[in-house]
Amino acid sequence: MVTIREVAKESGFSSTTVSIVLNNAPLARYIPDTTKKRIERAAKKLGYRPNLFARSLRNQRTHTVGVMVFDMTDPYCTPILRGIENTLFHASFLPILTDVHNERSRFERYLEMLLDRRVEALIVVANWLFVEIDVLGDLEKANLPTAMIGRELEAGSISSVTVDNELGAHAAIEHLFSLGHRRIAFIRGPKRITDTAPRWKGVRNFAKAHELEIDAALVLDLPESSDPISSFEAGYKLTENLIRQKRPFTALMAFDDMTALGAIRALSKAGIKVPEQCSVIGFDDVAHSSLLTPALTTIRQPMAEMGKMAVNIVSEGIAAVQEKNKIIAQHRKLMPELVVRDSTGTPGPARC
Amino acid sequence: MVTIREVAKESGFSSTTVSIVLNNAPLARYIPDTTKKRIERAAKKLGYRPNLFARSLRNQRTHTVGVMVFDMTDPYCTPILRGIENTLFHASFLPILTDVHNERSRFERYLEMLLDRRVEALIVVANWLFVEIDVLGDLEKANLPTAMIGRELEAGSISSVTVDNELGAHAAIEHLFSLGHRRIAFIRGPKRITDTAPRWKGVRNFAKAHELEIDAALVLDLPESSDPISSFEAGYKLTENLIRQKRPFTALMAFDDMTALGAIRALSKAGIKVPEQCSVIGFDDVAHSSLLTPALTTIRQPMAEMGKMAVNIVSEGIAAVQEKNKIIAQHRKLMPELVVRDSTGTPGPARC
DNA sequence: TCCCGAAGTTCGATTTAAATG
DNA sequence: GCATTTAAATCGAACTTCGGG
Numbered sequence: 001m002v003t004i005r006e007v008a009k010e011s012g013f014s015s016t017t018v019s020i021v022l023n024n025a026p027l028a029r030y031i032p033d034t035t036k037k038r039i040e041r042a043a044k045k046l047g048y049r050p051n052l053f054a055r056s057l058r059n060q061r062t063h064t065v066g067v068m069v070f071d072m073t074d075p076y077c078t079p080i081l082r083g084i085e086n087t088l089f090h091a092s093f094l095p096i097l098t099d100v101h102n103e104r105s106r107f108e109r110y111l112e113m114l115l116d117r118r119v120e121a122l123i124v125v126a127n128w129l130f131v132e133i134d135v136l137g138d139l140e141k142a143n144l145p146t147a148m149i150g151r152e153l154e155a156g157s158i159s160s161v162t163v164d165n166e167l168g169a170h171a172a173i174e175h176l177f178s179l180g181h182r183r184i185a186f187i188r189g190p191k192r193i194t195d196t197a198p199r200w201k202g203v204r205n206f207a208k209a210h211e212l213e214i215d216a217a218l219v220l221d222l223p224e225s226s227d228p229i230s231s232f233e234a235g236y237k238l239t240e241n242l243i244r245q246k247r248p249f250t251a252l253m254a255f256d257d258m259t260a261l262g263a264i265r266a267l268s269k270a271g272i273k274v275p276e277q278c279s280v281i282g283f284d285d286v287a288h289s290s291l292l293t294p295a296l297t298t299i300r301q302p303m304a305e306m307g308k309m310a311v312n313i314v315s316e317g318i319a320a321v322q323e324k325n326k327i328i329a330q331h332r333k334l335m336p337e338l339v340v341r342d343s344t345g346t347p348g349p350a351r352c
Numbered sequence: 353m354v355t356i357r358e359v360a361k362e363s364g365f366s367s368t369t370v371s372i373v374l375n376n377a378p379l380a381r382y383i384p385d386t387t388k389k390r391i392e393r394a395a396k397k398l399g400y401r402p403n404l405f406a407r408s409l410r411n412q413r414t415h416t417v418g419v420m421v422f423d424m425t426d427p428y429c430t431p432i433l434r435g436i437e438n439t440l441f442h443a444s445f446l447p448i449l450t451d452v453h454n455e456r457s458r459f460e461r462y463l464e465m466l467l468d469r470r471v472e473a474l475i476v477v478a479n480w481l482f483v484e485i486d487v488l489g490d491l492e493k494a495n496l497p498t499a500m501i502g503r504e505l506e507a508g509s510i511s512s513v514t515v516d517n518e519l520g521a522h523a524a525i526e527h528l529f530s531l532g533h534r535r536i537a538f539i540r541g542p543k544r545i546t547d548t549a550p551r552w553k554g555v556r557n558f559a560k561a562h563e564l565e566i567d568a569a570l571v572l573d574l575p576e577s578s579d580p581i582s583s584f585e586a587g588y589k590l591t592e593n594l595i596r597q598k599r600p601f602t603a604l605m606a607f608d609d610m611t612a613l614g615a616i617r618a619l620s621k622a623g624i625k626v627p628e629q630c631s632v633i634g635f636d637d638v639a640h641s642s643l644l645t646p647a648l649t650t651i652r653q654p655m656a657e658m659g660k661m662a663v664n665i666v667s668e669g670i671a672a673v674q675e676k677n678k679i680i681a682q683h684r685k686l687m688p689e690l691v692v693r694d695s696t697g698t699p700g701p702a703r704c
Numbered sequence: 705t706c707c708c709g710a711a712g713t714t715c716g717a718t719t720t721a722a723a724t725g
Numbered sequence: 726g727c728a729t730t731t732a733a734a735t736c737g738a739a740c741t742t743c744g745g746g
Contacts, residue, residue, distance in 0.1 A: 001716095003716055003717085004718095005716080015717080016731055016732080016733095017731075019717070019718060020730095023718080025718085027719095030727090031728090035729085049467075049468055051409070051715085051716050051717065053405045053408045053409045053414075054715070054717035056717095057405045057406055057715090057716085057737065058716090058718045058719080059717090059718065059719095062405075064448075067449075072433065072437070073430060073639065075430075075640065078425060078430060085424070085450070085451045086451075086453075089450075092465075094466075096446050097433075097437065097448075098441075099437045099438075106441075113444075113446060115401075116401055116404050118404070229639075232643050261640070261645075265643075268645045287425065287427065288640060291584050291610070291613045291614070292613070293616050293617045293644070295617075365709075365710090366709065366710045366711080367737090367738080368709070368711080368712095368739085368740085372709090375739080377739085377740085382707055382709090383707090384708080387708085403737050403738065404738095405736085405737080406736070406737030406738040408738095409717090409736095409739095410714075410737090410739045410740080411715090411740095412715085
């Protein structure tokens with residue numbers, strides 16, 4: 001590896017001057033162009049690349065951010081990661097990716113490792129989160145710009161990017177209602193997942209405002225499980241139960257897309273056609289919801305945008321740290337969007 | 353941040369001794385336990401964490417590997433990344449994740465950045481690769497242990513982990529044949545993708561051995577496109593063409609799962625039931641193939657295993673570099689596996 | 705000679721202070 | 726004082742060398 005000293009020797013100047021020129025430091029304005037040219041030529045000729053470790057040791061910067069995902073097999077993550085990656089790239093930052101596997105010990109170990117590497121910021125994708133909140137408290141102590149995607153921590157210095165779950169759920173139920181559905185079944189999320197409550201609130205508010213009656217027997221809850229894909233299985237089983245009840249319903253609103261897929265499977269197995277005999281709506285717009293047959297109607301979360309926004313937030317944080325200002329937490333709530341595809345339609349002759 | 357010198361002061365020893373003790377260096381065997389205890393206690397009391405940049409500067413190690421993906425929105429990537437992450441974790445390595453977006457310039461820029469960061473190895477997930485091969489030549493020059501997943505470079509020092517495409521395709525066609533299908537349609541991959549040829553070879557060999565006639569009019573090719581998800585659209589359109597031809601077929605073998613999903617959509621839109629009237633088989637076993645209705649029969653690639661194997665290969669390479677041995681390229685070919693689900697069955701009254 | 709510990713050098717860059725004309 | 730350049734200190738840890746008992 002060629003060092004700055006070799007460039008110095010080659011160009012005939014000292015390493016100090018080389019450093020000043022190549023970094024275009026303030027002092028560089030005193031240095032004549034001829035000198036600059038010679039140094040730059042020497043650097044290029046030797047193929048000089050500064051050693052980032054030596055540099056980081058001095059100036060405390062790493063141009064690295066840590067990204068923690070709670071479970072990256074969750075298809076919800078991929079577009080978020082893409083958004084993060086793409087935005088970081090344009091800022092010349094690089095992400096260190098860690099996957100916590102929803103395990104507390106792994107969270108702690110990874111956090112330690114990232115801190116050791118002096119990441120300049122942290123982005124946490126808190127999808128399907130079953131780790132106790134106090135673990136997240138660990139994040140507070142380090143004076144590190146941190147943004148959390150998918151979950152909001154009220155107190156403290158941690159920024160958040162979330163989707164407006166209440167509005168999303170409101171849009172979903174409104175869609176079904178406006179198609180003419182009145183007997184609607186619900187599969188709500190696990191209680192411990194923070195998205196669950198606001199989504200249900202959106203439903204209840206709509207129901208109240210439009211005098212839509214919600215049959216308690218048609219409202220089921222997903223069990224607690226630390227595996228996001230398990231909601232497919234759960235959605236399948238709960239829908240079977242629903243069907244077995246023989247209480248008619250013409251539409252089903254699922255907690256998320258995975259659940260909706262499970263529901264569709266159960267319905268089709270029972271000989272009930274979607275959407276002709278039963279409409280189904282999901283939430284998230286996971287990557288391949290559009291590729292299924294029937295394509296899933298759902299509430300789209302702007303995931304790439306969420307990733308981008310998280311990066312922008314921590315970028316400001318990094319700048320603040322540089323200028324020794326305090327980092328201020330920001331809480332952004334993005335608007336979800338109804339995407340109408342083929343799994344919903346006007347109610348036919350009820351069969352459920 | 354607390355430094356080794358502060359630990360030295362706190363414990364009453366020199367920083368040399370502290371370093372020797374905390375790293376359990378060879379010289380540590382001369383140091384009495386009482387000294388060690390005192391030093392360790394001091395380190396713990398102060399919460400000492402060694403500065404990895406200072407350390408890397410000295411010993412040239414970074415415990416970091418670069419991971420380059422060509423397109424991470426491809427669902428094929430996720431389980432591979434998981435496999436990589438998990439295996440690295442247990443080796444106390446951390447991955448820097450980069451996504452090339454199938455762009456040459458981005459590849460080069462990221463490669464440069466990773467090299468600057470002194471990653472100890474490189475893992476390239478060459479899924480859906482449309483970058484010219486000469487770019488990959490760039491990888492050769494650096495003396496860096498490198499493993500490529502999904503593509504084999506014959507010459508050179510780059511290791512590879514691939515799946516046996518020929519065997520996989522053979523298993524797929526055999527499955528359809530043994531169910532009784534004789535008029536089978538094919539959607540092959542784009543010519544420029546390296547998986548395409550061996551898969552087709554597997555089909556041809558089987559056909560020859562079992563005197564299965566392949567109707568050239570039922571063999572179509574996916575167009576070249578740098579977007580992996582586009583094969584859904586393409587699969588859809590090509591299947592429409594197939595149906596329009598009015599040449600009967602009772603089964604369809606698709607290049608990959610995305611294509612198969614597109615095909616199923618086209619069939620179902622044309623009122624052709626899967627699998628009753630037409631069987632469909634995919635390739636890859638992408639994460640949610642099992643969640644569709646009908647669940648997709650496919651050839652499973654052991655993706656997590658591939659990620660794991662790539663890490664193991666570069667680990668050996670890293671060890672070799674440490675001991676100043678030459679790194680030797682390894683080429684591992686893993687066995688794919690037929691997964692029978694609901695999209696294939698015995699041929700019914702042909703409708704296509 | 706063996707054991708224990710410290711002083712000083714090194715890794716490769718940045719930055720401060722200071723020396724030239 | 727100004728423009729131009731550089732010697733030397735610094736970042737934090739690891740390693741080489743050396744000395745005392």
